[in-house]
Amino acid sequence: MDCASPTSSAAHGTGQSALLEAPEGPHGGVALLKRFAQYLEEGFDFLSQVDTLTDSRQGAEIPTTAVWLSVFGGFALRQRSLNALEQELKLPHRWEAWVGSRKPSADTIAYAFCRLDLGPLRALTRSVAQRLKRRKALRSSTAHWVAAVDGHELFSSRKRCCAECLVREIETRHGKVVEYYHRVVVCQLVGVLPPMVLDIEPIRPGEGETAAAHRLLQRLLATCPRMADVFTFDALYLEAPLVRWLRARGKHVVIVLKEDRLILTQDVEGLLPLIEPVTIQAGSTAAKLWDLEHLTSWPALGGSVRVICAEEETPRRERVAHEWIQRTERHTWRWVTTLPASEVSAATIRCYGHWRWDLENRGFNEWVTHWGFDHCFAHAPKAILAFLFTLVLAFALTMVFFMRSLKPALRAGRTRLWLALRFFEGFISCAGAPVWARAP
Numbered sequence: 001m002d003c004a005s006p007t008s009s010a011a012h013g014t015g016q017s018a019l020l021e022a023p024e025g026p027h028g029g030v031a032l033l034k035r036f037a038q039y040l041e042e043g044f045d046f047l048s049q050v051d052t053l054t055d056s057r058q059g060a061e062i063p064t065t066a067v068w069l070s071v072f073g074g075f076a077l078r079q080r081s082l083n084a085l086e087q088e089l090k091l092p093h094r095w096e097a098w099v100g101s102r103k104p105s106a107d108t109i110a111y112a113f114c115r116l117d118l119g120p121l122r123a124l125t126r127s128v129a130q131r132l133k134r135r136k137a138l139r140s141s142t143a144h145w146v147a148a149v150d151g152h153e154l155f156s157s158r159k160r161c162c163a164e165c166l167v168r169e170i171e172t173r174h175g176k177v178v179e180y181y182h183r184v185v186v187c188q189l190v191g192v193l194p195p196m197v198l199d200i201e202p203i204r205p206g207e208g209e210t211a212a213a214h215r216l217l218q219r220l221l222a223t224c225p226r227m228a229d230v231f232t233f234d235a236l237y238l239e240a241p242l243v244r245w246l247r248a249r250g251k252h253v254v255i256v257l258k259e260d261r262l263i264l265t266q267d268v269e270g271l272l273p274l275i276e277p278v279t280i281q282a283g284s285t286a287a288k289l290w291d292l293e294h295l296t297s298w299p300a301l302g303g304s305v306r307v308i309c310a311e312e313e314t315p316r317r318e319r320v321a322h323e324w325i326q327r328t329e330r331h332t333w334r335w336v337t338t339l340p341a342s343e344v345s346a347a348t349i350r351c352y353g354h355w356r357w358d359l360e361n362r363g364f365n366e367w368v369t370h371w372g373f374d375h376c377f378a379h380a381p382k383a384i385l386a387f388l389f390t391l392v393l394a395f396a397l398t399m400v401f402f403m404r405s406l407k408p409a410l411r412a413g414r415t416r417l418w419l420a421l422r423f424f425e426g427f428i429s430c431a432g433a434p435v436w437a438r439a440p
Contacts, residue, residue, distance in 0.1 A: 029425030030435075033097075036076075036423065037435045039401050044131055047440055049124050056115040065440050066099040067112045068390065073098045075394035077427070078420045080372040082106035093432035100440050110378040116386045122199065125389055126224050128396065129189070129196045133227070137404050138192045144252075144344070146352050147198060147228035148190045148359040149216070149237070151209040154384065155376045156181035164381040166205055182384060185212045187220060189228065190358035191351070194399040197363075197392040198227055200385060210237055214245070221249055230254060230339065232356045238336060240300035247338055254352045257307060257334035264297040268307050268334065277311075280347050285314045291346040298336075308335045308349045370417070371395060 040046035053064050073095070074085040086106035089095050095103055104112070132138045133145075140146070161167075161180035169176045183203040189196045201216035203209055213233075220227070231251060235258040243253055259265055277288040290309040298305055310333040317326050335353040337344075367373030371394075377387045402411065402419050426435070 029422045029427075030429045031426075032419070032422045033426030033430065034435045035405065036398075036401055037098075038437070039405050040397065041437055043135065044128055044397075047436060047438065049120075049127060050440070052120045053124070054117045054120065055112045056117070057112060060112070062102045062104045062108055062112075064112060064116070066102050067104045067109055068116075069099045069440055070095065070104055071109060071113070071387070071390050072394050075371065075391050076398050076420065077424050078370065078417070080375060082109055082377055085109070088427075094427045094430075096432035097427065097430045097435045098440075110383065113378055113383040113386045114380040116382055118382060118385055118389070121386060121389045122219075123223075125197065125199070125393060126227075128393060129198055129227060130224060132194075132196060132396075132400060137400050138189065138194075138196060140192055142191070142348060142351070144229040144352075145189065145227065146191050146230045146232060146254075146355055147187050148232050148356045149185060149187045149213050150234060150356070150359050151183055151185050151203065151212075151236075152364050154182045154184060154388075155374050157376075157379075160379050162379050162381060164202060164204055166203065183209070184385075184388065185209060185216050186359065186363065187213075187216055187228075187231075188359045188363055190232070190355040193403060194396045195358050195362045196396050198224070200388055200392075202381065202385060210239060210242060213237065214242060217246070221251075225249070230352060232352055234356065235260070240298065240302075243301060243338065252338045254335050254337045254339070254349060254356075256353070256356075257336045264295065264305075264307070264336070265334075267295060267297040268292060268309065272309060278346065282347075282350075285312050287312045287350065289346040289350060291341060293341055306337050306339065306341065306349075308337065308346045308353070309333070310335075310350050310353075367391065367395065 047065075050065050050068060053068050055064050055067075070085065070089060074088070077088075079085045079088065083106055086109075089099075089103045089105070129138070157180050158177055164182070165180040166183060168179050168181065170179050185201045185203060187198045187200075189198060199216050199220050201212045201219075203212040217231070229251065230253070231246060232254040233256070235256040238255045238257065238260075243255075246253055257265065257268070271292055272290055275290050275292065277290050280287050280289060288311045292307045292309070294304045295307055296304050310331075312329075312331045312333070314329045314331075315326065316329055317324055319325075333350070333353060335349055337349050337352075339349060364373065371391055373388070373391060377383065398416060398419060402416050
C-alpha cells in the first residue's frame with residue numbers, strides 16, 4: 001500500500017544523500033538518529049506531548065520526561081529488559097543526547113512507571129494515530145477504516161502477583177498449582193501500515209474479555225470516534241448487547257460465526273445449497289463466497305444480519321525428506337456483519353474478516369518475538385500498561401519512520417532491526433551531543 005511520506009521534501013535532500021553514501025558508518029547512525037528526532041518533533045510535536053506525562057512521585061530528582069524517553073529509546077534500540085537498558089544508561093556521553101543530563105536507573109524507571117498517569121500516555125497514543133491518519137501515513141485501501149479487537153495473555157507467574165492478577169489452577173505432575181497471569185484487550189487499526197494500536201485495556205479479576213473490550217470501546221469512541229468505522233472480532237464477541245451498542249453509535253461489525261449460534265448457524269447451512277456462490281481469486285487463494293442477507297435468526301439483536309460464507313483453497317509447496325510436496329489447504333469461514341450488500345461486497349467482507357489476523361501476526365507475534373511484549377518489566381497494574389503503551393508507540397513510530405521517511409534506495413535489503421542498530425551506533429557516535437532541537 002503506497003502512502004505519501006509524512007515528512008517534508010526538504011528531509012530528502014542532502015541529508016538523505018549523505019546517508020546513502022555511508023549508511024553503515026558512524027555518521028550514518030548519527031544522521032539517522034537526528035533525523036528520527038526531527039521527524040518526531042516536526043510530525044508529532046513529540047517533546048511537547050511527552051512533557052505532559054506525569055507521575056505521583058514526591059520530590060522526584062529525575063523528571064518524568066527523562067524516565068519515559070529512556071524507556072521509549074530503549075524500545076527503539078530493542079532493549080529487552082530494564083537491566084539491559086540501565087547498563088546502557090550508565091555509559092557516559094551517550095544517552096545524554098536523548099534524555100538530557102539526568103539519567104534514571106532501572107529502579108527509578110520501575111518506580112516511576114508504577115506511578116505514571118495513564119491518561120496523558122493514552123492521549124499521546126491517540127494523538128500519534130490521528131496525526132498519522134491526517135498526514136496520510138496511514139491509508140486504508142477500502143472505503144472503511146477497520147479496527148480489530150482481541151485479547152492477549154502477557155505473562156504468568158506461580159510466585160509473584162499483584163492486586164489485578166488473574167488466577168487459575170493448572171495441573172502439573174506434582175498436582176494442582178496456582179498461577180497468576182495478566183491479560184489485556186487491544187484495539188488496533190488493521191489493513192494499514194503501520195498496524196497502529198488505538199488503546200489497551202486490562203482484563204480485571206472476575207470479569208470476561210468482552211467486559212474489558214466494552215470498556216475500551218466506550219473510551220475510544222468518546223475520545224476519537226472517527227478513527228474506525230468497522231470493528232472486527234472473533235466468535236467470543238458475538239453478543240447482541242455489544243453489537244447493538246456499536247450500531248447505536250454508527251459503527252459496523254464483522255464477527256466470526258461458529259457453532260454456538262445454533263439457530264443462526266442452522267439457517268445458514270440450510271440456505272447455502274439454495275444459493276449459487278461467487279468464485280474469486282485472492283492471490284494464490286481461490287475462494288467461493290455465499291452472501292446471505294436479511295437473516296432474522298438472531299432475535300436478541302432486534303434486527304436482521306448478513307452472513308458471508310467462504311470456502312478457500314490455497315496451494316502449498318513444502319520440502320519434506322528432500323522432496324517437494326504439493327498440497328492444498330482448505331478452510332471454511334463464516335462471518336456475521338451489519339454492513340449491507342449495497343455498500344460492501346462479500347469479497348470485501350472476507351478481507352475485513354481476515355484482516356483481524358493483522359493484530360495477531362503484525363501485532364502480538366512481532367511484539368513478543370522482537371520487542372519483549374511478554375516480558376514483565378515491573379509487576380504493577382499501572383506499570384504493565386505504561387510499558388505496553390510505550391512499546392507500541394516505539395514500534396509504530398520506528399516503523400513509519402523506516403517506511404515513509406527513508407527512501408527505497410536506503411531501505412533496500414535492510415530491515416527495521418538494521419534501523420535499531422544504526423540508532424545504537426548514533427548514540428555511540430554523537431558523544432552526548434543533543435539530537436533534539438531543544439533540550440528534553
